[in-house]
Amino acid sequence: MRRASFLPMRDLPEERVMNSFEFSNPVRIVFGPGSASKAGALAAPYGRKALVVTTRGSVKRLGILDKVIKALDEAGVQSTVLSGVDPNPRLKTVYEGAKICREFGADMLVAVGGGSVIDCAKAIAVGALDDGDIWDFFTQKRQPQRALPVVCVLTISGTGSEMNANSVITNEETDQKYVLRSPLVYPKVSVIDPELMVSVPKYFTACGMVDTISHVLEKYFDGTPDTPLQDRMAEGVVQTVLESAEILKRPEDVTLRGVLAWASTLALCGLCDAGRGMGAFDAHTIELEISARYDVAHGAGLAAVQPAWLEHLCRKRPEKFAQFAGRIFGIHRSSALEAGLEGISVLREQYRKWGMPVTLREMNIPKESLGEIAQAAHKSPRGGHLDPDEVLDVLTACW
């Protein structure tokens, strides 16, 4: 039986049965303007001592962190703060967090931030209760057996980490950026308060939009037949993001912030993927090798890699791309390949209009590094099926 993406990969047997899947997602979403004020009361049932994980920047500057700490305090939850989480969170930060948890006696994690912060909190939640090498869970040597509860206050949308069981961490010593997947790291509660997002800069807003679209499209094009409803849901996410691009001109529009946040949450909660294959997160797999090595925002890396990867797939199996081009952009051609390629081209043009770099050159990725990146993608836990030569072709095409 095939399973949705949030379950551990090793549970997956080889055969592909038509549309069989498991779906369950226990995360409690509390969504709405002002909902962050409830973070303390929402977190209190899960613990008395919280490690609050956050970034360095705006979360502090805008007073969001102070408000969450105050809300926790008022709900009787003591807290201490780990505030150095990088945009591509590092393994050393996970170790640091796990150590603080033990010293402080934390019995839960509260993540205040975006996907990087939540991913880091999830990894700490596992690491705090583990005496071994935490990286084992990312290389899939071991599966987590227990984890502290995680509560999220989302401040920037895109990764969908607030409603899934994934954590992406970079091992800075080995240049590996890998994924831990375990039902144990589903957040207990995720607060999605669009008012917290109004100050997210245009660039990172666009990064989140590209990431959201990638999350659904990489699965959408995985070749699984007979998924009409999943297709409609995925298309709905893409259309909603495309139709919300006005946010880049009106960053303080709380309604649009909310729409984009919800699209991003649903994009990777397992629903749009139910019954699809487990693999086929290939543009992500390739991009992670780029942002593991270079100071590139994940969404920006995807804006270059993902359309190029889709063009590569479209040449192999154009029919689904024609469906995409027709339904999303109203492009209808007698040749499926032609329609599909035109659709991808229009999508890339949207990314460019949003201010995204759509070539690796614009992001200062050295052309000489492409071969190494292709090899690394092939060697990564999710990349075994990738042909390094094909990946190199794709990287060269979007360089």
Add this chain to the structure above:
Amino acid sequence: MRRASFLPMRDLPEERVMNSFEFSNPVRIVFGPGSASKAGALAAPYGRKALVVTTRGSVKRLGILDKVIKALDEAGVQSTVLSGVDPNPRLKTVYEGAKICREFGADMLVAVGGGSVIDCAKAIAVGALDDGDIWDFFTQKRQPQRALPVVCVLTISGTGSEMNANSVITNEETDQKYVLRSPLVYPKVSVIDPELMVSVPKYFTACGMVDTISHVLEKYFDGTPDTPLQDRMAEGVVQTVLESAEILKRPEDVTLRGVLAWASTLALCGLCDAGRGMGAFDAHTIELEISARYDVAHGAGLAAVQPAWLEHLCRKRPEKFAQFAGRIFGIHRSSALEAGLEGISVLREQYRKWGMPVTLREMNIPKESLGEIAQAAHKSPRGGHLDPDEVLDVLTACW
């Protein structure tokens, strides 16, 4: 803050804040051809003694019931059977089931059937642990405090009961057909095996399709602004059902059965409604008063009432109906009202093509009873906002 529909109604405060909601749905779905064979292993973690609830008819005849009992037995779960559940399940059956649970010492319910059976099992799950009048939970005098776990094996799709916290029961003494809503009655696991559905007759297949469409459309048209993604998801459900109508010619198509079942499950799991108002299940509220009184399948009653109710709403707020007509049927007119009414008319025509009665007259509902039905709808727990005169107009229009 507004909440998704599966939460108890009384939690809802008066003010309507833009798009605020809570979403969580803990049901574990195990979907796929052949998945029913796992029912025993899936149920075993929840209890050792199960009351198996089912209908009289095909579930027994086709051997499905025997297979489930055998699977439970092999997983070490003892069981006894309550097999008399009617299509519109009765309160007396709930009492009977609760009594058997106590005598047998059941610690869980296993529902083998469609929405009626699952709804009945949910009510028994609450009733078995309650010494008072179970009907209190339906009239909302009391809220359930505990319930036995429920595991479902779905054999006919449409109601969505397998992934929500609702139970609809008819009180045959008072002619009331009311809804219990409590997070306690979410099924723990629901097995959706499309192979079990291939023998569902054309008529009841069509009933399920109409019910599914009603579940999303009644909310879709509730007037809540700023729900673009929820709209896309609702439209995706409607489109998927419309595009799967071929099932009525190829009833044994397991793939199409699966597609329809998944559409029906997602239609009422809270996702398509997240952030919409709590009310606006008005066509349902009205129809329940019909099928409480007359021997009418719920979906058939809806095939008449729902388009008429939508026409009534369309005359008040045509814009959203124009969106619906345009996106679902490609109908674009300069007048929103004209487009909307044309869209509803095409929808009704689909129902008719599927073999559904689309007038109350065809279902032998006496015209003289319409006034009483309208009054009863107004007096029902969810109907207080309904104007009996308006309801009577709608009923007369679709008589």
